[in-house]
Amino acid sequence: MSTFVYMTKCDGCGHCVDICPSDIMHIDPTTRRAVNIEPNMCWECYSCVKACPNEAIDARGYADFAPMGHSVRVLREEEKGTISWRIKFRNGTEKNFVSPITTKPWGEYIPKLAEADEPNQGEINSQILYSEPEGLNTKKELPTISKSSFKKGVYY
Amino acid sequence: MPKNKTVYENCDVLVVGGGMAGTGAAFEARHWGRDLKIICVEKANIDRSGAVAQGLYAINCYMGMQWGENQPEDHVRYARNDLMGLVREDLGYDMARHVDSTVHMFDEWGLPMMRNEKTGRYQREGKWQIMIHGESYKPIVAEAAKKSADKIYNRIMITHLLMDENKENRVGGAVGFNMRTGNYHVFRAKTVIVAAGGASHIFKPRAVGEGMGRTWYAPWSNGSAYALPIAVGAKMTQMENRIVLCRFKDGYGPVGAYFLHLKTYTQNANGENYEKKWYEQTKKLVGEYIDHHPTPTCLRNHAFIQEVMAGGGPIHMVTKEAFQDPHLETIGWENFLGMTVGQAVVWASQNIDPKYQNPELTTSEPYVMGSHATCSGAWVSGPEDLSPPEYFWGYNRMTTVEGLFGAGDTVGGSAHKFSSGSFTEGRLAAKAAVKYIQDQKAEDINVSENQCENFREIIYKPLENYKVGRNEITAGTVSPSYILPIQGLQRLQKIMDEYVGGISFNYMTNENTLKKGLELLDWLQEDLEHVGAEDYHQLMRAWELKHRTLTSQCVTEHTLFREETRWPGYYYRGDHMKLDDENWHCLTVSRRDPKTGKFSMEKMPVYHIIDDEEKKFAAS
Numbered sequence: 001m002s003t004f005v006y007m008t009k010c011d012g013c014g015h016c017v018d019i020c021p022s023d024i025m026h027i028d029p030t031t032r033r034a035v036n037i038e039p040n041m042c043w044e045c046y047s048c049v050k051a052c053p054n055e056a057i058d059a060r061g062y063a064d065f066a067p068m069g070h071s072v073r074v075l076r077e078e079e080k081g082t083i084s085w086r087i088k089f090r091n092g093t094e095k096n097f098v099s100p101i102t103t104k105p106w107g108e109y110i111p112k113l114a115e116a117d118e119p120n121q122g123e124i125n126s127q128i129l130y131s132e133p134e135g136l137n138t139k140k141e142l143p144t145i146s147k148s149s150f151k152k153g154v155y156y
Numbered sequence: 157m158p159k160n161k162t163v164y165e166n167c168d169v170l171v172v173g174g175g176m177a178g179t180g181a182a183f184e185a186r187h188w189g190r191d192l193k194i195i196c197v198e199k200a201n202i203d204r205s206g207a208v209a210q211g212l213y214a215i216n217c218y219m220g221m222q223w224g225e226n227q228p229e230d231h232v233r234y235a236r237n238d239l240m241g242l243v244r245e246d247l248g249y250d251m252a253r254h255v256d257s258t259v260h261m262f263d264e265w266g267l268p269m270m271r272n273e274k275t276g277r278y279q280r281e282g283k284w285q286i287m288i289h290g291e292s293y294k295p296i297v298a299e300a301a302k303k304s305a306d307k308i309y310n311r312i313m314i315t316h317l318l319m320d321e322n323k324e325n326r327v328g329g330a331v332g333f334n335m336r337t338g339n340y341h342v343f344r345a346k347t348v349i350v351a352a353g354g355a356s357h358i359f360k361p362r363a364v365g366e367g368m369g370r371t372w373y374a375p376w377s378n379g380s381a382y383a384l385p386i387a388v389g390a391k392m393t394q395m396e397n398r399i400v401l402c403r404f405k406d407g408y409g410p411v412g413a414y415f416l417h418l419k420t421y422t423q424n425a426n427g428e429n430y431e432k433k434w435y436e437q438t439k440k441l442v443g444e445y446i447d448h449h450p451t452p453t454c455l456r457n458h459a460f461i462q463e464v465m466a467g468g469g470p471i472h473m474v475t476k477e478a479f480q481d482p483h484l485e486t487i488g489w490e491n492f493l494g495m496t497v498g499q500a501v502v503w504a505s506q507n508i509d510p511k512y513q514n515p516e517l518t519t520s521e522p523y524v525m526g527s528h529a530t531c532s533g534a535w536v537s538g539p540e541d542l543s544p545p546e547y548f549w550g551y552n553r554m555t556t557v558e559g560l561f562g563a564g565d566t567v568g569g570s571a572h573k574f575s576s577g578s579f580t581e582g583r584l585a586a587k588a589a590v591k592y593i594q595d596q597k598a599e600d601i602n603v604s605e606n607q608c609e610n611f612r613e614i615i616y617k618p619l620e621n622y623k624v625g626r627n628e629i630t631a632g633t634v635s636p637s638y639i640l641p642i643q644g645l646q647r648l649q650k651i652m653d654e655y656v657g658g659i660s661f662n663y664m665t666n667e668n669t670l671k672k673g674l675e676l677l678d679w680l681q682e683d684l685e686h687v688g689a690e691d692y693h694q695l696m697r698a699w700e701l702k703h704r705t706l707t708s709q710c711v712t713e714h715t716l717f718r719e720e721t722r723w724p725g726y727y728y729r730g731d732h733m734k735l736d737d738e739n740w741h742c743l744t745v746s747r748r749d750p751k752t753g754k755f756s757m758e759k760m761p762v763y764h765i766i767d768d769e770e771k772k773f774a775a776s
Contacts, residue, residue, distance in 0.1 A: 002366055002369070018201060019204050020200070020204075021200040021201070021204050021206075021209045021374070022200070022369070022375060022376050023376075023696060038693075039366050040365070040366055040369050041368070041375050042375075043371075043375050043498070044369070044370060045204070045210035047204040061502065061504075062363065062367030063366040064365035064367045065502065066501060066502055066505035067506060068505070070504035072500050072504060074493075087500055089503075090504065090505055095489060097486065097490050097493060099289045099490055099493070100268040100289045101268070101289065102268065102292055103266045103267070106266075106299075107299045109266055110265045110266075110303055112303045113183070113187045114186055114304070116187070119187060124188055124594060127539055127541055129187075129254055129580075129584070129587060131261060135260050135261065136221060136256050136260075137221075137260060142253055143221075143228055144253075145229070145542065147542075147765075149765065149766075149767065150765045151765075152544075152761050152763055
């Protein structure tokens with residue numbers, strides 16, 4: 001499918017332009033509304049559809065293999081932490097799904113490392129990364145192997 | 157020459173690409189380098205960029221060491237088996253021993269992990285995969301990068317790396333342009349971590365009309381992961397090891413959860429298990445590798461391709477049994493909605509309800525990447541405690557260019573890292589980059605104004621080509637003096653498809669076609685001096701094409717060098733159809749001389765740092 005924009009719903013806010021990973025959602029200078037300028041470089045990732053505050057963007061299955069008359073609609077609600085999907089088949093069959101998108105208030109549990117505990121002296125020369133070895137939850141040191149066991153060639 | 161502003165930025169750690177690897181690098185760099193200036197540059201918007209832009213329904217690389225599920229050495233055995241023996245085991249082990257701490261952070265940050273109700277552990281999809289509700293996987297890791305980095309630049313395409321003029325073979329930063337403002341951006345940096353994307357769209361895709369963008373791998377992954385290091389003479393490895401995916405037809409919807417969790421299986425049009433039919437034939441090509449368990453991805457592809465060529469298609473996934481369970485049916489659909497919405501659209505449009513109808517599968521066009529069941533990429537140093545001498549030169553994940561690091565799809569040899577492993581590899585590269593700076597290895601770097609100005613001229617040339625050439629013709633897209641990016645892209649795809657083992661030739665190539673392919677690629681490379689871009693968006697497409705073409709040349713050189721068929725099902729060397737362990741149980745390494753543009757090839761040894769005690773053979 002490639003995405004397209006409904007003339008009466010789009011207000012030209014540009015959220016889709018801001019988010020599109022393929023840089024194909026642009027504001028049309030004549031209509032001052034969003035348009036997919038390169039449908040054949042659309043991955044149908046739905047980033048623009050999810051970002052649109054006016055439900056103005058939809059997708060129509062790619063012309064070269066998708067018969068018409070279907071729809072896949074989405075509503076992503078960040079405050080509720082959910083995403084809801086409605087799939088309609090060409091023959092009218094309908095399926096609905098809701099999934100969580102996060103388990104925590106947005107961003108609050110991601111550490112700001114500039115303010116976190118500094119690494120210990122000399123740790124830069126070790127093999128451990130931030131939060132390790134504790135973060136591995138193994139109550140052990142980071143695993144390693146002895147170089148004496150290395151074999152060259154066809155031995156495995 | 158258009159009047160574009162030049163914006164200068166000096167920093168210590170420059171991360172090119174803000175996907176899974178890039179966000180991991182930006183995040184970790186701050187822990188080790190508290191006072192360093194850390195910048196991340198992204199071609200799109202970091203909140204939805206890279207291969208994980210639309211989400212993921214599984215994390216495909218998690219050991220579960222805390223529950224004794226797997227150890228890093230098990231993952232090394234798994235990855236080398238899947239890649240027919242050839243991986244960098246040091247890099248793989250290193251990624252695997254750290255990946256659990258990465259996943260535990262994702263859990264803490266709010267990524268919804270599914271849990272097994274009985275055990276309380278993460279819900280396993282398969283031995284290595286755990287299931288998630290990952291629609292917001294990318295925005296979550298982007299948030300972590302934003303909290304660590306001094307600045308994130310969105311909508312800037314990095315086109316070239318800058319080189320130090322005081323010390324040979326040392327990196328000095330990168331340049332690019334902003335596709336919104338048109339500004340020219342110069343980043344002078346002490347270290348650069350290339351965490352850009354692998355390459356889709358270098359081989360002709362199966363869909364060539366409006367659906368051209370529905371490749372399995374994201375269309376915005378344009379091979380910058382490779383073109384940037386190749387252009388400055390960094391060594392590359394295993395670039396011939398392209399990947400072909402067996403996926404649901406047209407939408408390329410994922411099959412992992414279907415095979416592993418829903419326990420669906422494949423059959424040919426007559427309802428037969430076709431894989432068994434091709435066992436003897438495959439054994440003649442690859443010997444005992446066909447007996448390994450699990451069957452390597454390429455060999456399963458091989459059986460699929462042979463069966464279709466023999467007229468046994470279409471091949472179907474048998475879903476009708478599993479989908480009678482409403483819980484499994486939900487998983488089957490949410491699996492697509494979480495990472496490949498397009499497959500749901502295809503099924504809705506063609507009234508394919510897998511509860512009542514077994515959906516069709518296909519094999520994809522080839523892709524070049526370093527993080528999936530394949531390991532193309534830069535030849536990098538491993539960690540000090542794990543790497544034999546040929547694999548170690550001071551700093552983990554540093555390429556053969558000093559100060560230039562790689563992570564994710566950029567790094568060759570470390571297969572099966574997927575999203576979590578790519579983020580982990582970004583963390584490893586970032587720590588090493590900070591250490592490199594602390595060790596005073598990045599002193600007295602000189603990137604002259606002259607070097608920056610030269611690149612400025614080169615970068616905007618496609619705009620000039622178009623402006624001048626466009627005045628010669630009345631209207632339309634046909635010009636005698638320039639080609640448009642889409643025209644060049646389709647020419648590249650046709651060359652690669654027909655001469656380097658694409659879908660039209662059932663992945664077949666040989667010395668003669670490869671040599672012809674190289675000749676045609678040379679001419680394309682020359683013609684790309686005349687690519688015309690109408691605006692900044694097309695200028696981005698022009699540079700994407702240039703990066704894809706350089707990547708393709710490297711892929712073709714490697715494919716010519718390796719005189720065997722190591723991975724039947726990924727591609728075939730018709731003139732050397734058998735796997736040849738005697739001569740080719742080695743890694744291929746290339747270097748392109750930046751002055752002459754010529755590639756040189758060498759063999760590097762494969763070290764097996766893990767024994768094969770756990771090797772299991774398939775029952776049949």
